[in-house]
Amino acid sequence: MRTRAVITSIFASIGVLLIGWQAGQTATTTTVSTPQASGTTARTSTTTSAATSAAASSASPSVAPAAPVGPKAKDGTYAGSSVNTQFGSVQVQVTISGGAITDVTPLHLTDQGGRSVQISNYAAPILHDEVLQAQSSRVSNVSGATYTTDAYLSSLQSALDKAGF
Amino acid sequence: MPSQPSTRSRAALTSANANRRQRYQRRARTGDLLVMLLWTSGAAAAALFLAYGGAHLFGTFGAAVTSLGIVTGLVGTDFILVMLVLAARVPVIDRTIGHDRAIAVHRALGKPALYLLLAHGVLLLIGYGITTGYNPIAEIGPMLTLPDMPLAFIALGLIIAVVVTSLVAVRRKFSYEGWHFVHLLSYFAVAFALPHQLSVGGILATGTPQRVYWIALYVLAFGAIVAYRFVEPAVSSLRHSLRVDRVQQVSPGVVSIHFSGRNLRSLGSAGGQFYIWRFWTGSTWWHSHPISLSAMPTDRHARITVRELGNGSGRISSIARGTRVSIEGPYGLFTDAARTAPRLAIIAAGIGITPVRALLEQSRLAPGEATILLRASDTDETYLWDEVAELATAKGATLYTMVGKRSRRAPTWMPQADAQRGVTLKSAFPHLLDSDLYICGPTPWLDLVEADARAAGIPAHQLHSERFDW
Numbered sequence: 001m002r003t004r005a006v007i008t009s010i011f012a013s014i015g016v017l018l019i020g021w022q023a024g025q026t027a028t029t030t031t032v033s034t035p036q037a038s039g040t041t042a043r044t045s046t047t048t049s050a051a052t053s054a055a056a057s058s059a060s061p062s063v064a065p066a067a068p069v070g071p072k073a074k075d076g077t078y079a080g081s082s083v084n085t086q087f088g089s090v091q092v093q094v095t096i097s098g099g100a101i102t103d104v105t106p107l108h109l110t111d112q113g114g115r116s117v118q119i120s121n122y123a124a125p126i127l128h129d130e131v132l133q134a135q136s137s138r139v140s141n142v143s144g145a146t147y148t149t150d151a152y153l154s155s156l157q158s159a160l161d162k163a164g165f
Numbered sequence: 166m167p168s169q170p171s172t173r174s175r176a177a178l179t180s181a182n183a184n185r186r187q188r189y190q191r192r193a194r195t196g197d198l199l200v201m202l203l204w205t206s207g208a209a210a211a212a213l214f215l216a217y218g219g220a221h222l223f224g225t226f227g228a229a230v231t232s233l234g235i236v237t238g239l240v241g242t243d244f245i246l247v248m249l250v251l252a253a254r255v256p257v258i259d260r261t262i263g264h265d266r267a268i269a270v271h272r273a274l275g276k277p278a279l280y281l282l283l284a285h286g287v288l289l290l291i292g293y294g295i296t297t298g299y300n301p302i303a304e305i306g307p308m309l310t311l312p313d314m315p316l317a318f319i320a321l322g323l324i325i326a327v328v329v330t331s332l333v334a335v336r337r338k339f340s341y342e343g344w345h346f347v348h349l350l351s352y353f354a355v356a357f358a359l360p361h362q363l364s365v366g367g368i369l370a371t372g373t374p375q376r377v378y379w380i381a382l383y384v385l386a387f388g389a390i391v392a393y394r395f396v397e398p399a400v401s402s403l404r405h406s407l408r409v410d411r412v413q414q415v416s417p418g419v420v421s422i423h424f425s426g427r428n429l430r431s432l433g434s435a436g437g438q439f440y441i442w443r444f445w446t447g448s449t450w451w452h453s454h455p456i457s458l459s460a461m462p463t464d465r466h467a468r469i470t471v472r473e474l475g476n477g478s479g480r481i482s483s484i485a486r487g488t489r490v491s492i493e494g495p496y497g498l499f500t501d502a503a504r505t506a507p508r509l510a511i512i513a514a515g516i517g518i519t520p521v522r523a524l525l526e527q528s529r530l531a532p533g534e535a536t537i538l539l540r541a542s543d544t545d546e547t548y549l550w551d552e553v554a555e556l557a558t559a560k561g562a563t564l565y566t567m568v569g570k571r572s573r574r575a576p577t578w579m580p581q582a583d584a585q586r587g588v589t590l591k592s593a594f595p596h597l598l599d600s601d602l603y604i605c606g607p608t609p610w611l612d613l614v615e616a617d618a619r620a621a622g623i624p625a626h627q628l629h630s631e632r633f634d635w
Contacts, residue, residue, distance in 0.1 A: 005197035012201050013208035020212025087367060112370070118307065122297055145296075146222070147367075 073099055073165040079107065080159030083151040087119075088112035090151035094159040101135050101165070104128050104156060110148045119145045127152050136160075181529075182507045189505040189626065195261045203247055203270075206382070210243035211236050213375045217368045231292030234285050235366060241281030242362070244274050245324070245355055246386040253389035254496060263498030265632060272331070279328040286321055313360035323354035342451060352390070359383060394493070398441075402491035405429055407467070409444070409488040412481075416548040419516065420482045421459065421470045424490060429462040432495060435502060436461055436527030437520040437603075437631070440494030442469070444484050454481070457497075457520035457631070459549065461527055470549060472516040499603060499631040501528045506601045506627050509562075510594045512614055514540035514578075514606030518549045520631055521605055525556045532561025536594055539566045540578070540606065565593055571610070578613040590617050597621055605631040 073096050082091040087110035095103040104127070109120035123145035130139040137157040142149045214236050223229040251258065251271040258267050287301070294304040308314055329335055330347045339347075362379065363369050369376045407426040415421050434440075439457040443450060459470035471481055499520050509530065513521040518539065525537070537557055541547050550566065557564040569580025577584040591597055602623055604614050611630055618628060 002197075005200040008197060008201045009204035012205040016205055016208045016212045017215065020209075020215035023212075023216035024218045087370075118297070118311070141224070146224075146228075 073160075073163045075099075076163065078159040078163045080155035080157070080162075082108065083155045085110055085147040085151045087116040087147055090148060090155055092152055092155045092159065094156060094163065094165075096163050096165060101132055101160075104131050106152070110151065116148075120148055123148045124152070131156060185504050185506075188502065192261055192503075193626070195257070199258065199261060206243050206247060207240050209378070210239040213368055213378065214239055216375060217373075227292055227295030229292075230288050230295060234288030234292050235368065237281045237288060238285035238362075238366075239368075241278050241285055242355075242358060243382070244278035244281065245351075246382050248274050248278065249351075249355065249386040250389050253386075254393045254493070255389050256393070259496050259498070260502075263503075264496040275328050275331060279324060282321060282324055311361075311365055313364050316357045317361035317365075320354045320357035323350045323357070327351045327354065352387075355383075355386070398491065398493035401432065401493075405432065405492070407490040407492060409484050409486055409490060410466070411486065412484060414482075415470065417545050418473045419470065419548050420473070421468055422481065422484070424467045424469075425465055426467065428464055429467050430464050432462065434458055434462055434495040435500035437499035437501070437524035438495035438497040439520065439631075440469075440492045440496070443491045444481065445489040445491065446484065449481075449484070453493075455496075457499075458495075458523045459519040461523055470516070470519045470522075497631065499605065499629055500524060503629055504601045506599055507534075508596045508600035509535040510597060510600040510602045511535065511537045512540065512602070512604045512606075513538075514610055515542070515546050517604075517606035517611075517631070518553065519605075521603065522549050522553055522556070524603065525553060525560070525562070528560070530560040530562060533563070535560065535562035536596075536600075537562055537564045538593055539564070540580075540610075541566075541568050542570050542580075544568060576613055578610050578617065590614075590621050598623060598627075601627050601629060603629045603631075608632050 075097050077093055077095050079093045080091055082089045089108055090110055091107040093105045093107050094101060095105070106120075106124050109124060110116040111120065123142040126142050127139065127149060131137065131153075133139075137153045137160060139153065214232070222232045248271045251267045251274075254264060254267075258264075262270075290301040290304045290308065293299075293308065294301045297304065297307065299307070309318065327348055327350055330339060330344055336344055363376065369379050405426045405428060407424045407429075409422060410425040411423040413421045413423065437457065439455050441453050441455050443453045454471070456469045456471055458467060460468045462468075473482055497520075501524065509528065511521055511525070521537070525535075528535070535557075537553065539547075539550055539553065541550075547566075547568070554564055556562075567580050567583050569582055571577060571579070572581035572584060575584070579588060594600060594602075597618070598621070600623075602618055604611055604618075606614075611632060615628065615630060619625075
């Protein structure tokens with residue numbers, strides 16, 4: 001009788017863990033796909049999350065495919081789209097000057113869940129420096145701030161798209 | 166003519182035995198299911214983390230440490246909630262494995278749960294520290310600034326206090342009431358830990374199914390405690406309005422307490438079960454006493470027999486007539502319902518005779534089905550023996566008695582004289598392997614009988630013991 005209990009426990013536990021793992025797989029793929037859908041840009045910095053979900057659902061193709069070596073981007077300040085994460089929305093603003101990224105300012109960073117603000121404050125300067133150095137949104141993940149990084153970079157990319165950078 | 170009743174009784178015996186086997190199998194199935202639920206709930210706690218995408222959060226060393234810290238916290242908390250359920254005296258658990266085994270599992274989970282929660286705290290301090298560049302001790306400061314974290318630190322402190330005071334070596338230094346008071350703090354510990362789980366971690370974020378599941382677990386655990394440890398006993402005590410009717414001295418230091426009440430049969434007590442009694446006088450109300458019924462209750466009358474041990478029990482004998490009594494119960498599987506085998510063997514020592522007396526009274530036995538062995542270290546300890554003898558005669562059971570002190574040299578549960586005479590468990594109970602063996606008495610003695618029975622080859626499910634030490 002005890003063997004039966006042990007065996008069913010093992011199977012049920014493995015089953016539950018597999019379901020959790022599978023659910024985790026789908027969860028991460030959806031969070032990764034959100035940035036890809038952020039083609040449209042929000043005009044103002046006061047975007048709410050509603051605007052983002054609209055942006056995500058409209059998924060209009062971005063203007064990005066401009067050749068990387070093509071005409072230089074116009075100088076100015078561009079706000080990226082607001083990207084939702086489970087820790088709050090993220091939106092950044094990029095400043096282009098002389099055809100180069102000269103500044104990235106966060107308009108809104110992850111702030112839901114107790115540690116989010118701490119993580120945001122820690123990750124934002126690192127991302128800022130990396131982006132300025134790389135002159136693109138293709139920089140490495142800040143460990144311990146994966147969600148913030150993903151959202152930060154996709155908001156940045158949407159701003160760069162808008163600038164034709 | 167004489168052959169007819171005997172055939173009938175043999176047929177009844179066979180069908181009773183078939184019933185017993187069925188009941189036992191059902192109980193074993195439920196037991197297995199409960200074990201499965203216990204372990205699966207632990208796995209489910211870890212699965213919550215995986216479902217959050219946790220498997221991807223092992224990318225760097227810091228993240229891996231943090232992730233591990235989160236998993237240990239989830240599983241540790243799940244174990245604590247399981248422990249609450251096990252201690253809640255949920256009827257289905259008591260009926261399936263019995264209250265004493267439920268508490269044994271509860272105890273066994275205590276240390277692992279504490280280690281997991283300590284690991285949770287330490288790993289997260291290290292993990293967060295790596296991320297932010299602080300050393301783990303310095304990380305405590307920033308962590309305490311997070312909302313709900315001060316409460317969580319208090320919760321961990323309380324859990325440490327609860328588990329440490331329950332370690333066997335430490336618990337001996339406390340009175341039961343002192344230990345119990347510290348133990349009650351675990352409710353606060355579990356409650357104080359909840360806010361940080363819901364707000365700091367992202368796993369149980371608002372709107373996630375994980376949050377719903379987790380809150381449901383909390384509701385289940387606390388609901389079971391509130392329902393079965395507070396509401397149900399209070400309602401039942403009020404409804405049956407028990408009062409002390411008479412206190413009768415049956416032997417030096419041993420009294421029978423008779424109670425009067427209403428509809429006591431509807432409590433559904435089985436012979437061999439116990440209640441937790443509380444006598445509502447100014448000096449006794451904070452003590453509760455787990456005591457077995459020493460006779461089957463009638464509608465208006467119940468009886469327990471108590472040996473005066475320690476502080477609380479010492480005052481029972483002087484309790485005044487008419488004192489209000491509240492009860493929790495009935496609990497325990499030292500009953501006829503737990504039987505699995507065709508024959509019945511009973512060994513009782515000292516005050517351990519009380520549940521045996523009630524069990525015997527309730528059991529329907531065929532002549533020759535039961536063998537009883539009563540044990541006392543001297544003649545003062547032979548209380549209720551006359552009642553058991555009467556019942557044994559009425560039910561056609563064989564009764565043996567053994568009076569005398571145990572040998573100090575060799576570990577035996579028998580009096581020295583009997584052991585030297587070559588009496589063994591098998592010689593007293595020739596059908597032992599076909600019997601359910603019910604043992605009740607002081608723990609060190611009982612452990613010896615159990616070991617002897619196991620050595621004789623009795624299967625675990627035929628062994629039923631009631632210990633008087635918890």
